Amino acid sequence: MKQSLPTFLIVGAVKAGTTSLHEYLQMHPEVYMSPVKETNHFSDGDMLFEHFNVDYKQDVNVNLEKYLEGPMDKKIHIAHVRTFQQSIQLYRNVTNQKAIGEVSNSYLYLPNTATAIKQVLPDVKIVMILRNPVERLYSQYLMNLKLGKIIERDLLKEIASDQAKPIKGWGVSHLYLEVGNYYEQVKRYYDNFPAQNIKVILFDDFKKDAAGTMRDLFHFLGVDENFALDMSQRYNEAGMPRFGKLNYWLTQIGVYGLVKKIFSPELKEKIKSIIYTKDNIPKITPQEKQHLQNYYRNDIEALAKLLNRDLSAWLQ
Numbered sequence: 001m002k003q004s005l006p007t008f009l010i011v012g013a014v015k016a017g018t019t020s021l022h023e024y025l026q027m028h029p030e031v032y033m034s035p036v037k038e039t040n041h042f043s044d045g046d047m048l049f050e051h052f053n054v055d056y057k058q059d060v061n062v063n064l065e066k067y068l069e070g071p072m073d074k075k076i077h078i079a080h081v082r083t084f085q086q087s088i089q090l091y092r093n094v095t096n097q098k099a100i101g102e103v104s105n106s107y108l109y110l111p112n113t114a115t116a117i118k119q120v121l122p123d124v125k126i127v128m129i130l131r132n133p134v135e136r137l138y139s140q141y142l143m144n145l146k147l148g149k150i151i152e153r154d155l156l157k158e159i160a161s162d163q164a165k166p167i168k169g170w171g172v173s174h175l176y177l178e179v180g181n182y183y184e185q186v187k188r189y190y191d192n193f194p195a196q197n198i199k200v201i202l203f204d205d206f207k208k209d210a211a212g213t214m215r216d217l218f219h220f221l222g223v224d225e226n227f228a229l230d231m232s233q234r235y236n237e238a239g240m241p242r243f244g245k246l247n248y249w250l251t252q253i254g255v256y257g258l259v260k261k262i263f264s265p266e267l268k269e270k271i272k273s274i275i276y277t278k279d280n281i282p283k284i285t286p287q288e289k290q291h292l293q294n295y296y297r298n299d300i301e302a303l304a305k306l307l308n309r310d311l312s313a314w315l316q
Helices: 018-027 041-046 054-060 064-069 084-089 113-120 133-146 155-163 182-192 203-208 210-221 244-252 255-262 265-275 286-307
Strands: 008-010 031-033 036-038 076-078 099-103 125-130 198-202
Touching: 008 018, 018 031, 018 099, 018 125, 018 210, 036 099, 041 084, 041 113, 054 076, 064 084, 113 182, 125 182, 125 203, 125 210, 133 155, 133 286, 155 286, 182 198, 182 286, 198 203, 198 210, 203 210
Parallel strands: 008 099, 008 125, 031 099, 036 076, 125 198
Antiparallel strands: none
């Protein structure tokens, strides 16, 4: 039996549009996406498994062996595919697709991932989508409020609380500030892979012209760039919990994690409409924005030089 391996990896960043990229790529007949969206396979060596927080444990709590033995017809959002043998099983249903890929946001942030990927897939294409780090951070904060992962309504207090945690890491703390320090993260890939094999997308460009961005990405991946996508669906939209403290409590004791596993997609959507609202979503204050822009300024300027891109809008 022919063994297939990924020809491209979307490595991040968190809350920068990777879910939309994944969903659009999945529509293309010449693209095969891993049935486990985020495998975290190549970042395994940097994971602090024994320190994972309760929310993340719920997210990745999957009977992976059973899933890999089955038809893999139902998509899984996130898991930890720890062995190489497990990882290649994800691609056993590949037929004649030209591009084979997966998305794992941990790949951009965690320090040893780029070299781990290079050892196994030296010719793989790397895709990343970067968002203004202040907007990215605030989007992550709103998501955590929505999903009941946090309850603190003061942004800077929430960041300070996360920074003060004695043990920090992927799935351990929220890494609000750290994830947006892109320069070193991106540089690791340029240090390990030829520039022609790296595609950096700016979230601003994707937002302005999603269809054009996808055509460009299809060209980079070597598939039909004129394939017409259905872009009517919105993914991971912001929202607020209608019942804040109850929402937090139900998440912490694992009720929402159970709901995600046992209910149908249609029923889950109905439940979401009851517990979440798109009204009264708080906006970042000018003071908070200025504070975070000052924090990221040097990193943004270094990244702009590395990419030879104008990122001044991120500091306005």
